[in-house]
Amino acid sequence: MESVWNSETNFRKREALNKNINCDILIIGSGIAGLLTAYMLNKNGKEVVVIDAKSTAGGVTRNTTAKITSQHDLIYDNLIKEFGEKGAQQYARANELAIRKYKEIIDNENIDCNFQYKDAYVYCLGNTQTLEDEYNAAKKLGIDAELVDEVNLPFKVKKALKFKNQAQFNPLEFLKPISEKLTIYENTTALDITEENSVVTEDGIEIKANKIVVATHYPFLNTPGYYFMKMHQERSYVIALENAQDVNGMYIGADKNSYSFRNYKNLLLLGGIAQRTGENEEGGAYDKLRKAAKEFYPNSIEKYHWSAQDCMTLDSIPYIGHYSSKTPDIYVETGFKKWGMTSSMAAAMIVSDMILENENDFSGIFSPERFDISASMKNAANDLIITAKNFISQRINIPDENLENIQRGHGGVVKYKDQKVGVYKDNDGNIYTVSTKCAHLGCELHWNADELTWDCPCHGSRYDYKGNWIQSPTNKSLVTI
Template identity: 35%
Template sequence: MKDHHIEEQYAKTSWQASIDLPAFEQLNEDLHVDVVIVGGGITGITAAYLLVQAGMKVALLEAGKLLNGTTGHTTAKITAQHGLIYDELIHFGKSKARLYYEANTEAMNFIQNTIDHYQINCDFSRQDAYIYATTHQYRKKIEKEAEAYEQLNIEGDLVHDLPFNIDVENALVMKNQAQFHPLKYLAHLVKVITDKGGLIFEHTVAEHVERGEEATVLTRGGPRVTGGHILSCSHFPFYEGVGFYFTRMYADRSYVVAAKTKSEYPGGMYLSVDQPSRSLRSMVIDGEERVLITGESHKTGQGGDTLKHYQALETFGEDVLGIDKLITRWSTQDLTTIDKLPYIGPLTSWPSQQNILVATGYRKWGMTNGTAAAQLLAKLVLKKKSRFEDVFTPSRFYADPSLKKFFQENLNVAKHLIEGKTDTTHKEINDLSEDEGAVVRIDGKRKGAYKDKEGELHVVDTTCTHMGCEVNWNDGDRTWDCPCHGSRFSYTGEVVEGPAEKPLQKVDHNMLESFIGEKSGY
């Protein structure tokens, strides 16, 4: 059942709808600062906060609005329990796996200490975190993960029941984790940044870097910002240098439904390890408890009918807790590296790029990974040592299993590149209903068409401006999504998420009118 009439109701996430964030001007002149930060999410804001506290002059550039990207669409679990991860990481060495746990635990404690210090009212609460299995296959994986906990001296307990109507084989609990309202927390850090003299600019798109002893960020429209260090804290690095990040990460989408439930929520944060995944946590907005139901992950552009993912989550919520009222829903996107560890540190190992730092690839665990990234970046800028440098360095490469994963992901890209070029399925443009998008053919060429609620057609070229793959229609979010590297575009062709930097080409209006007239027999 398609439910497009709720677009306006679901225009914002629960976090965004419950807080008024400050607005900032677009950059309109050249600047010289100590540090230039690109990206206004949890990493960029936390890094700016740490650096202004250290007395540095900082400029933060955000392409759109602060906290409107991945951070604004998170489920905001603050935990070092990141699914089935430690049994995998232990193969890279116990010390690296343990350091990953410590980095995320320290990040969690930093968040709580910051909240306590400023007395930030952001609904912070300690919660136990659970991963659970509903099949025999994943029961074994949970047991292996529990063994990894024991080897790494991570506190955790195997249990066999959950306080829900879910038949589980087993579950693994990591106690005393946390959750909060991320935008209320970060809005306070923004205030501290500006009070300390930090500069923040919205609607300022960073496009390129001029390298040097002092590097310069070139922005769309002309203004330049020069600094001793540049921190790339955008979702996908706005500048890759020779890092080839698009070959070493893949983009993954997942879906969130916020609902008022009939049954009282029992507390805790829960994540299934079976596929498709299911995640649960509670939140309080305007005094009303809501439950966030999350899951249905798939690679960007490869999810088919995206509305079915929302419907599957609604069905799950009804079965487990009963849904009294649907409040809102949204989707989110994150990047996963080939070894599942974030890339945090110098952009490349080249000496000329050591003052350009990057943070990306959080694998949907951005609250702790993003905070840990900001802490590490700040230390690198301040020339302080960190025991986490080698774990997260972007120049790392583990031959096994990283090499195998590298080839798997890039074969997947090649497959979708070829499929897109040879795709013969399309819909007739005159058959589109209002609020419907589809691939069409115009003069034999593949195009993307969307007819809005007023009946106006928006037609774009479907060739992604990043590497030339063909984008697919996402009917749940009304976007054109690239199945190769995760770029996303609005139905008018504007870039929503990178690595693409340029919009999709729009079809000439006169050409479109002529084509429609021919199809109509005029």
Template identity: 35%
Template sequence: MTNSKRVPLYPNSLWLKESETTHMPAHSGEDTAEVTITGAGAAGITAAYYLAKAGTKVVLLEAGRVLEGTTGNTTAKISSQHGMVYDELIQNHGREKTSQYFEANEKAISDMRKRVTELNIDCEWEERDAFIYTKSEQQKKVMEQEAEAYRLLNVNGGDALEEHDLPYAVERALVIHDQAQFQPVHYYRALLEEVVRLGGRVYENTRAADVNKSNGKVVVNTNNDSTITSDYLLVTSHFPFNDGMGKYYSRLHVERSYIIGAKVQTMPKHMYISVDTPSRSLRTAKDENGEELLLIGGEGHTSGKNEINTFERYEALRAFGEEYFGLQTVPYRWSAQDMITLDKMPYVGPMTSGEEQIFTATGFMKWGMSNSEAAGKMLADYVLGNENVYKEAFDPTRSELKKKNIQSFAAENMDVGKEMVKGKSNRGDKEKNLENDEGALINTEDGKAGAYRDETGKLYVVDTTCTHMGCDLSWNNAERSWDCPCHGSRFSYDGEVIEGPAVTPLKRKTDLE
């Protein structure tokens, strides 16, 4: 393999460029608002926009940097084509609620399209059709069931075997017309600027640590020892930071997936995702010089559980691009993780049954662009007291779990138990000194610990017990992070929280001595 075809050593999202990032202050002191929103990603910014537009006083908090979480590391397909999901949703929820889910996402696409025009947002919006396909004869029957679901839902699309422009043979394909793709950071940065113009206040490097109620108000305490007191709290922090209230840790499955941005010889026009295993996602995009790239995604697995070197995930995508699309160079590579609910329908609404002040949005099943728009509007409607015909389908307190979902619930929690036991019994991987830019579990006099030696030779050692619920973490060499296989928390090599539900950093070696 030539050097030009190698995958970059460090992750770098196409959407995130230092010159284009938004800098906001950290929150401090005691503060009040009508609505506090935790999580300044797609759903949080969208909810803030709707509320600010209605004249509501909003405070929006981001634990890290604004838009540098999942929203800045997405494939950025704006589509109701969410994989092989509609037949399963009909089986789980019935035709009416499945129709609500589909229509909510279609309306979301339409609303985003209108907003791009109304606010004159330069976000590389491009109309595209979205295809799902299989190369396998065995998957054709499953796709027939999905095609029937399309017919029941009156989807604008259907069978499309003759319409695709992939450079390899396909056994069956379905399409949904009039979908889109865009540059997500450009879009949400413009929306964020509108929130600020309308009086909203935005703070980054401010992690919500806990929440309580006092005198009929919701009080959020942050890691900066600041507080915000408000009438309502919207939790859009990907995995709810206060997840114990609704036991979301037992109701969400966390998956990580990978993307490369490549220059190729053969460029498909439309957006694609395959049914086959491993799945492959395709869309086009432009780099900062206006040159076209092919974004190749896939290689999904449970976060923190990876039987192979995580860097090999990127290599598999590179090899796929080389085999089918004439891959020439790979200037970008990044990854993201998302939540999947037990019954595949997102949770958007009251955090718990009877709750009237604290609401959440999570479980977008890797399809966060249209779902975040729908969720942001729903959350705003809860606060404003507006009717929203889609609320019932997305209600987090729904209880009509089918047998299959109960089995998924049991399996997910049994798996968590196994990970806890396995992690405690495993010894470290290393008895020797680490090489530069190498991380691993090591054996110390005090037992097992996590260590990483950076490129300059500096050593970082942390306790690999997740601060959320005590699972043992695993090393992710591609992202240089410690990842939790139980609930998806992620920590930097020096122990700082990257992704929740954990809110407390790992203990460092100096803390352990």
């Protein structure tokens, strides 16, 4: 399983950091947010070092659908209600500016990354009122939007909201030349940040920095900041099809269980089936997309399939700025929902401006210090209920299923040697057993049948069937049994 971007682009391998160093600015995480921040600071003459626990652009960035758009579902009507017109305007401006900034960098660096201006649509099959409300909000904020009745999709829609002059590209082809000019250390896992602004790595190496940017998708430090109380993670799935339609735009649905569409070269990317991480024990997400593909495009051929993971904040706005009020020299870039391309560019612009002490007129809405649990109590309550449920099940729920009941090619939680363990049995009958206690904060892990992984429904940490960690917030592997 790999994305079309990953199949087309290889990055130069970098060495792991093997000695203590001092630097001006340290960026933890070499995804698109971290690399763009490093690029902007480097352009302004700053000494920047980037470290990554794995490989350059090797995480979430490789699994995006790569839409560069200020249209983020139906958000602007709600933003005006929650934060006023000024706050909503800041959000819109940051994302519209992000689109133009991509084009500026691509032109300045002469990057060939299949960048194309395309219109972005939200379509609906049922009640159109929320779409009309969003259109009115967009127009109030000065966004170039239009309501249309006809779109280039394989089914009839009631109405669609079009944002004009949005964009799409190949993110890895964009990042490859940018990364070449940066100092990057791979396979260098940050475990902690001391009060003296020293980052301690898994190998006991210390990196002292004047400024630190945590761009690890999900922050790996639990305190201060308490981001694990303010976010959960969701997974979504994509298949890339040959012999399908040119939809001439980027599409998402306003209705539940709708599909997304965009083209790349001769492929159509068909996405959807969003689920909270840890809620795919039975599998079948890709099968649902394949069934839709056969219905929409009977002659299509699947060439790639992959999945993505996104951090969801309580109010749907990213956390960009100071990590906490107690850490003036540590910054965070997280919570991009399903809009990592524009949000990453906005984050890079905001954080680089803060470090360079430049003024900008759109950072306020993104400040992590804006958080007011009373404004998002319903979402907070839902997250806390799910988290509590999975903490409790870790402690008291002993499964009845035995090891011999696990079929080949499947996994599950069983009672094994008088313990509750996670088991995967491969097609040859080999057995892999791990603790079902997440290495992050101890939640009960759930099996992901589509991807053969152990996923945490509380905060989104993921591990392969052998227990090796895949995705943050954890930076540790599981205990094997």
